[in-house]
Amino acid sequence: PDGSTAGIKEGEQLTVEELLYCMLVVSANEACSILAEAVSGSVDAFVEQMNQRVQELGCVNTHYVNDSGLHDPQHYSSAWDIYLITREAMKYDEFMTIVNSKSYTVPATNLSEARELHSTNALISTWRMLGYYYSGAQGIKTGSTDAAGQCLVSSAVRGSRTLVSVVLGAEKVAKDNGSGYIVESFTETARLFDWGFDNFAPRQVLDANELIQEVPVALSKQVSTVAVHPAEDANAMLPKDLDVAELTRTVTLDSETALAPITAGDRLGEITVSYGDTEYVTVPLLAVADVSASRFLLARHGIGEFFSRPSARIAILALLVMVAALVLWFRLYGRNRRYGKGGSSRYRHRAYHGRRH
Numbered sequence: 358p359d360g361s362t363a364g365i366k367e368g369e370q371l372t373v374e375e376l377l378y379c380m381l382v383v384s385a386n387e388a389c390s391i392l393a394e395a396v397s398g399s400v401d402a403f404v405e406q407m408n409q410r411v412q413e414l415g416c417v418n419t420h421y422v423n424d425s426g427l428h429d430p431q432h433y434s435s436a437w438d439i440y441l442i443t444r445e446a447m448k449y450d451e452f453m454t455i456v457n458s459k460s461y462t463v464p465a466t467n468l469s470e471a472r473e474l475h476s477t478n479a480l481i482s483t484w485r486m487l488g489y490y491y492s493g494a495q496g497i498k499t500g501s502t503d504a505a506g507q508c509l510v511s512s513a514v515r516g517s518r519t520l521v522s523v524v525l526g527a528e529k530v531a532k533d534n535g536s537g538y539i540v541e542s543f544t545e546t547a548r549l550f551d552w553g554f555d556n557f558a559p560r561q562v563l564d565a566n567e568l569i570q571e572v573p574v575a576l577s578k579q580v581s582t583v584a585v586h587p588a589e590d591a592n593a594m595l596p597k598d599l600d601v602a603e604l605t606r607t608v609t610l611d612s613e614t615a616l617a618p619i620t621a622g623d624r625l626g627e628i629t630v631s632y633g634d635t636e637y638v639t640v641p642l643l644a645v646a647d648v649s650a651s652r653f654l655l656a657r658h659g660i661g662e663f664f665s666r667p668s669a670r671i672a673i674l675a676l677l678v679m680v681a682a683l684v685l686w687f688r689l690y691g692r693n694r695r696y697g698k699g700g701s702s703r704y705r706h707r708a709y710h711g712r713r714h
Contacts, residue, residue, distance in 0.1 A: 360386035360427055361477075369468040378461040381452075381498065382474045386425040393424045400424050414441045428504045436523040443497060443510050443521060456496030457481060479543050480511055489543040491550065495519075499542070507542035513550045518559065518594075522549045560601055562630045563591035563640055570608060572625050572644075577617035578651045585625050585642040593630065593637035605631050608642065617650035 363385035365371065371379070376392050379385035393403035400423070407421045416438035422429045446452050455461075459482040461474045476482040477499045479489035493513045500508040506526040513520050527542035564587065571582035595601070610626035619625075626642040 360384075360425060362387055363463070363474065364469070364472065365391070366468045369466050371463070371466060375463050377455055378458065378474060379463065381455045382458055382461050382476050384477055384499065386427065389424040411438065411442060414445055416441055426500055426502070426505075428502045436525055439510055439523045439525075440521055443512075443523070447497075447512065447521075453495065456498060460484065478509070478511070479540065480509075480513075480546065486540070489540070489547070491547050494550075501542075507540055509542040509546050511546050511550075513554075515554050518554065520550055520553045522546045522553075524549070556597055557594050558597050559592045560595045561590060562593045562595075562601060562604060562638060563587045563589075563628065565590050568645065569606075569628060569642060572610060573614045574619065574648055575614045575616055576650045577648050579617075579649050583615060583619055583625075583648050584645045586645055587628060588624075588641040588643050591630065591638040591640050595632075595637070599632065603632065604637075607631065610642075615644070615648075617648045619644050619646075619648040621646050 361384040363379035363383055365379065365385065365387050371391075373392065373395070376388045379388040380392065390400055393400045397403035397406055403424055404421050407424070408419075411419045411421075416434070418433070418435040419438040419442075420431060420433055422432040426432070456478075459476050463469075463472045463474060465471045475484040477485065478494075478496065479486045480491040480494040481496065483490055491513060493515050495512045495514060497510050497512055506528060508525045508527065510521070510523045513522070524542050524545050527540070527545055529538045529540055531538050566586065568584045568586055571584055574581055574583050607629045608626060609629070611624065615625050621644055623644045624641045625644055627639055628642055629639045630637050
């Protein structure tokens with residue numbers, strides 16, 4: 358009863374798309390519950406799925422207890438987690454179309470005439486309030502409660518760049534002239550966008566044709582090293598006053614020595630570009646050329662690999678023990694069985710007593 362609504366009546370029939378517009382354009386809480394029950398059978402079951410999904414997205418400071426965002430001590434999130442959720446949702450064109458709609462007309466239903474919805478986001482619509490419109494803004498969603506304050510997650514596009522801003526806990530501040538108030542979730546979002554666009558720009562930090570380093574090669578008589586290059590060009594959003602030469606490059610090889618044969622394009626490691634504690638990009642490193650293997654070295658390596666396996670060592674040790682046991686057995690018992698201690702009674706020598714007269 359204390360939440361925003363689209364005036365949906367019990368028994369009224371709307372499509373999923375119409376309910377999504379009600380939910381995302383005017384924050385209709387009843388639309389959230391209707392969709393939750395349609396998807397999962399109950400609000401509680403849907404909330405369980407919400408908590409599971411945000412964990413899959415990497416959120417560690419978020420826990421839901423309802424589908425609307427209305428205040429509950431156990432219902433919370435963080436700016437970073439909301440960004441992660443928003444980034445995933447922005448992959449869907451239908452979602453972006455809805456959240457960037459200034460208005461939407463819900464067609465007449467079985468219980469209501471057609472109704473006009475107007476966005477609660479003053480960055481994209483001037484219908485509710487003036488003075489906050491931001492050129493290039495695209496959605497995304499407002500939210501407010503007494504406990505959470507004025508909140509807004511929004512995106513903005515300028516040229517080839519898209520920024521996402523999350524502002525939580527902002528206030529409504531009375532104007533000095535007493536003519537109204539300022540909603541700081543909108544003003545702070547606009548300031549963040551200006552700061553981001555004015556102070557940062559995409560810069561190329563890796564060139565796919567650049568030779569990064571030589572990697573030692575074994576099992577080849579052809580060469581002793583092979584060069585590696587980044588798998589692709591890589592750009593990063595960097596401060597405009599940062600010299601690219603100040604970036605740190607960290608190479609991590611899959612193995613200290615690459616084993617021939619090697620085919621051009623084989624992955625041999627990766628390179629990470631960072632500045633301070635911030636990692637910007639990580640790109641695989643690929644071999645630039647084929648490297649053939651020596652048959653002799655390859656065979657010798659294979660034999661060495663076989664005998665280095667624990668199972669092979671155990672088998673060889675067992676075989677040696679068996680051989681030693683057989684040799685020992687033969688020495689101790691084989692001779693006696695062959696000759697006997699005193700010889701066989703059949704061939705035993707009888708004493709000669711002389712000629713009988």
